[in-house]
Every structure is written in structure tokens, then in C-alpha cells.
Amino acid sequence: ASPAKTVGMSLQDVSCEFEQHLGAGSSPPDASKRWRMPCDADSDGEELVLCSDCQLPIGELFYDSAACDGRSQAPLLHAECKAQLVLREFVEKEEAARQSDQRLKQRRHMDYGIGWQPNLIPRNADQLTYLGSKAKGNGMCCLVLGEDGSMDVVPTLEPAANVVLEYLALALQVRRCEGREPLFSLEPVDQACAAVSEGSGLRMQAKCFEPKWLAGTSIGEVMFQADYHLKELSMGESEQPVVGMKSCLDYLESGSWNEGWHGREWFVVRKAEMHISEDHVLIPFLQLGVEAREQIVGLEGLEDAPVTLPDHPLVKYAAAFSRNFDLIAER
Numbered sequence: 001a002s003p004a005k006t007v008g009m010s011l012q013d014v015s016c017e018f019e020q021h022l023g024a025g026s027s028p029p030d031a032s033k034r035w036r037m038p039c040d041a042d043s044d045g046e047e048l049v050l051c052s053d054c055q056l057p058i059g060e061l062f063y064d065s066a067a068c069d070g071r072s073q074a075p076l077l078h079a080e081c082k083a084q085l086v087l088r089e090f091v092e093k094e095e096a097a098r099q100s101d102q103r104l105k106q107r108r109h110m111d112y113g114i115g116w117q118p119n120l121i122p123r124n125a126d127q128l129t130y131l132g133s134k135a136k137g138n139g140m141c142c143l144v145l146g147e148d149g150s151m152d153v154v155p156t157l158e159p160a161a162n163v164v165l166e167y168l169a170l171a172l173q174v175r176r177c178e179g180r181e182p183l184f185s186l187e188p189v190d191q192a193c194a195a196v197s198e199g200s201g202l203r204m205q206a207k208c209f210e211p212k213w214l215a216g217t218s219i220g221e222v223m224f225q226a227d228y229h230l231k232e233l234s235m236g237e238s239e240q241p242v243v244g245m246k247s248c249l250d251y252l253e254s255g256s257w258n259e260g261w262h263g264r265e266w267f268v269v270r271k272a273e274m275h276i277s278e279d280h281v282l283i284p285f286l287q288l289g290v291e292a293r294e295q296i297v298g299l300e301g302l303e304d305a306p307v308t309l310p311d312h313p314l315v316k317y318a319a320a321f322s323r324n325f326d327l328i329a330e331r
Contacts, residue, residue, distance in 0.1 A: 053081035105237070116225040122218045127165035128153060141165065143282040161283045170219040174211060181269075183210040184223035186231070226267065230290065234265045234317050241328045245320055251313035262295040263307060263314045265321070288329075289322035 048057045052075030063082040077085065109115045124141050133153045140162035144152045156162060174182050186205040207215065207224055214220035232238045236247030251257070271287040292314035293304040307315050321328070 049076065051076065051078050051081050053077050053085060114225070114228055116222075116229065120218070120221065120225075122164055122166035124165050127169065131165075145276060145280045145282055147280075156281070158281075161277075161281050163284065167219050167222070170214070170217055174214070178211050180210070182214055182219060182223065184208065184214070184220065184227055185266075186227065230265050230267065230321075233321075234314070241331055242324045245324065246317070248313040248317045251316045255311060255313065255316075257311060257313055261312070261314075264293055264295065264304075265314065265318055266291045266293050266304075288325055290318040290325070292318040 050056060051058055051062075056078070058076055058078070061079065063077045063079050124139075128141070131153060140156050140159065141153050142156035142158070142161035143163055144154050146152060153165070171182060174180065185208050187208045189204045189206045209215045209220050209223075214223075229238065233240060234248050236249045240247065246254075268289050268291045269286070270289045271285070273285040275283045275285050277283060292307040292312065294307045294312075294314070296303055296305055309315060
């Protein structure tokens with residue numbers, strides 16, 4: 001009963017109202033109902049009606065599911081057991097819905113080739129053969145700078161010095177031919193529909209590579225998979241890689257931000273250098289981060305603009321991801 005309703009009521013009145021709400025009776029269930037209830041006998045031989053859930057005596061207060069749910073046949077339960085039963089049913093429904101969503105997600109991933117697998121990493125064997133290198137095998141390789149300025153490829157056991165030769169060759173080709181770095185993004189198929197409201201339905205996304213010939217290459221594929229997985233993580237579609245990290249939706253629910261927004265997360269290069277060891281091995285040094293970009297409607301459709309508001313959910317997630325980037329990459 002609500003506080004306003006209990007004012008001026010005696011304890012007995014409140015108890016009677018609570019019993020009536022639970023479908024409780026002042027006496028044990030009559031014989032006409034006992035055929036559908038578990039029963040037992042005490043030490044005196046007196047028949048006791050048991051709770052269908054915990055198998056303990058019902059007593060004088062019980063939950064009559066038949067009276068409350070409108071069914072002609074239903075078990076009698078303690079109020080606490082009924083609450084636990086409702087909770088279990090709720091959890092089971094939630095788990096069934098989660099598994100259904102997971103199966104749908106897996107089918108979509110298979111249909112569109114989403115999901116990174118280690119076997120997608122190019123092997124160095126083909127590139128070593130093309131270069132005429134003496135290094136053998138499909139393991140890790142590193143670059144060694146000769147005294148005359150020449151470059152050689154040799155095997156290595158040091159992960160920090162390892163180079164995937166196909167990635168390196170494609171990146172150098174982009175730099176040499178296009179004068180820029182490789183770029184990937186997912187964009188709406190129809191830019192004219194960029195300002196469509198949230199309730200208007202789904203819009204397909206297109207893979208956009210710069211330069212365009214990166215589509216279908218190994219480096220294009222790894223950029224797509226990384227970008228898509230980052231978006232899944234940021235929206236809570238995948239388990240966070242570090243315990244305690246929150247998704248953008250978690251920040252949205254727990255914070256005071258109540259304005260609508262369109263945005264996404266981007267991988268950005270913070271620092272890129274090439275170090276050289278004492279034995280002339282070239283070791284790539286790279287610092288990556290994540291940056292929040294808000295999508296605004298411009299003259300040519302959606303345009304990306306950096307988000308600087310510190311309490312924006314995208315900014316909070318980007319900061320957390322960048323802070324844990326080395327740990328995430330290691331895992």
C-alpha cells in the first residue's frame with residue numbers, strides 16, 4: 001500500500017490488505033485444491049500443504065497463483081518464493097533475448113565478412129621470395145640497415161621489431177604514389193539522407209578507402225575490421241577489453257548528457273617514429289589513440305568535427321580507450 005493510503009490505518013488493517021493482495025487466506029487451502037498441491041505429514045500425522053518451490057509448509061499466508069493470474073490450476077507459493085520465481089523467469093527471458101541477438105549478430109557478421117581472425121595476417125614467405133631474401137620461414141622478420149644505406153630483411157624473435165612486409169609495402173606504395181597515409185571510414189550510402197531522424201529506420205553504410213585501390217587489399221581489410229570493432233566497442237555491442245571500461249551508452253545513462261548527437265570514434269596516429277638499435281635493426285615506434293568526431297550536416301552531407309566537450313559520452317570513451325591503448329593492443 002502507498003504511504004498516503006496507510007495513514008490512519010491500523011496495523012491489522014494493513015496486514016489484511018497485504019494478505020488480500022497476495023491472495024492469502026487465514027486458513028489452510030481447502031480440500032478441493034489439495035489435489036494439485038504437494039503435501040506431507042508432520043509428526044502428529046496432520047497433513048501439511050507444501051510450497052511448490054521450496055517444498056516447505058505453506059502456513060497461513062501464501063501466494064495463490066490461480067487467484068492472482070486468473071488460472072484455474074496453479075501452485076501455491078510463499079510470497080518470497082513467488083518473487084524469486086518471477087525473478088528467475090525474468091532472467092531467463094533476458095538471457096533468451098540476449099542469445100537471440102547474439103545469433104543474429106553472428107549471422108550478420110558472416111554475411112558481411114565482419115570479424116578479425118589471425119589467419120588473415122599476411123605471411124612473410126611470399127614477400128621474402130619476391131625480395132630474394134635469405135631469410136626463411138613464415139615467422140617474424142625485421143629490417144636491418146646496412147652501412148652503405150641498403151636494407152635487408154632478417155628473421156627476428158623480438159615482437160617489437162617485427163614487420164609484416166605486405167602491410168609495409170602497401171603503406172609505402174600509398175605514400176609514394178599518393179603522397180599521403182592510408183585512410184578508411186564507414187559512410188552512409190546516400191549522403192542526401194544524412195539529416196534523417198533516428199526513428200526513420202536503418203541506413204546502409206559503405207566502405208570508403210583513400211586511395212580507393214586499397215579496397216580488397218590486406219591493409220584495407222585490417223583497417224576496416226579495426227574501425228568496425230572500435231564502433232562496436234564504443235556502442236557496447238561487444239565486451240569491453242579492460243575491466244571497468246564503460247561504453248558511450250553507459251556514460252549516457254549514468255551522466256547528465258541529455259542532448260541528441262550524431263558521432264563516432266576514430267583511430268588517430270599520435271606519434272610515428274623509426275628507431276634504430278645498436279645492431280642497426282629498424283624498430284617501428286607508434287602511438288595510437290582514439291578521437292571523438294561529431295557528425296554535423298554540411299553542404300555536402302555529413303561532416304566530421306572534433307568533439308571537445310569534456311562531458312560528452314564520445315569524449316569520455318575516447319579518453320578511456322586512449323589511456324588503455326597499449327594494454328588493449330597487447331590483448
